[in-house]
Structures are given as structure tokens and as C-alpha cells.
Amino acid sequence: GHRAGPAPAAGAATNLVIHDGRLQSGYARFDPRAYLQNNYVPPRADFSSEECVVPWKLRCLAETFASGEICGRTLIDVGSGPTIYQLLSACDHFEEIVATDFLEVNREELRRWVRGEPGAFDWSPFIRHVCKIEGRG
């Protein structure tokens, strides 16, 4: 696995660990860039509409973690894919978050973002939206 510095979502000292998984043949042709393009850019990621699936998911996650019902030292996200939006509201509640995925292409996509490499997916609209719904301006 790859260990990275604090996720930038919230100031908390959360370490993100990207863990290897076992390859499952059904996902062998999974294309992270196409997946991100299909699901995490407008129209599916339209932050101006609460009816839209992405802001709805972010609100559900924010409310769930804000309730304090899910807590502990380490959060393990099974099947993170190439995405981190699902972890943003968790950062404040866990010291360590382990992102896992079967596919090296997905783990590499996450590492690109962690390292801030060129071509990394831009999660900043998601981070801004989560800050907004969590009342952090």
C-alpha cells in the first residue's frame, strides 16, 4: 500500500492509506478516467441542484458522519475505485482512512491525486461543496 500525508479535505491529521486488493476478472477492463468522466463531472456532478445524485450522496455522508454514529480509529473503504469524495466527511472522525481497490489502475488514479500529479482528477469542487454543507464556508 501507499501511505500519504493528510488528506486536504479538513485540517485533521488523517492519513490516507491506499491498500492493494485482489483483481477480480469482471473489473479487468475498468477504465478509471471514463468512470470519473461519466459519474463525477456535470451533469451528474451538478452542485447547484440538491436533486442531483452527487450532492445528494455528499449530504448523506455529511449527515451520517456528523451524527457521530460511525467512529473509530481507522475507517476502511472497500472498493474506493478512483474516487475520494466518499471519504471527505469522514476525515474529521478518523485518524486513518484506508482506501482499497482491486485494481492497480484505480489505486494509481488515487495516488496521482494524493501526490498532486498532473492529470490527477480535480476533486476541489467536491471539497468546496462538502465544506459548504458542513458549514465551513
Ligand SMILES: C[S@@+](CC[C@H](N)C(=O)[O-])C[C@H]1O[C@@H](n2cnc3c(N)ncnc32)[C@H](O)[C@@H]1O
Ligand atoms: C462501482 S466502483 C465504486 C467506486 C467509488 N467508491 C465510487 O463511489 O464511485 C466499485 C469498485 O470496487 C472495487 N471492488 C469491488 N469489490 C472489491 C473488494 N472486495 N475489494 C476491493 N475492491 C473491490 C472495484 O474494483 C471497483 O473499483
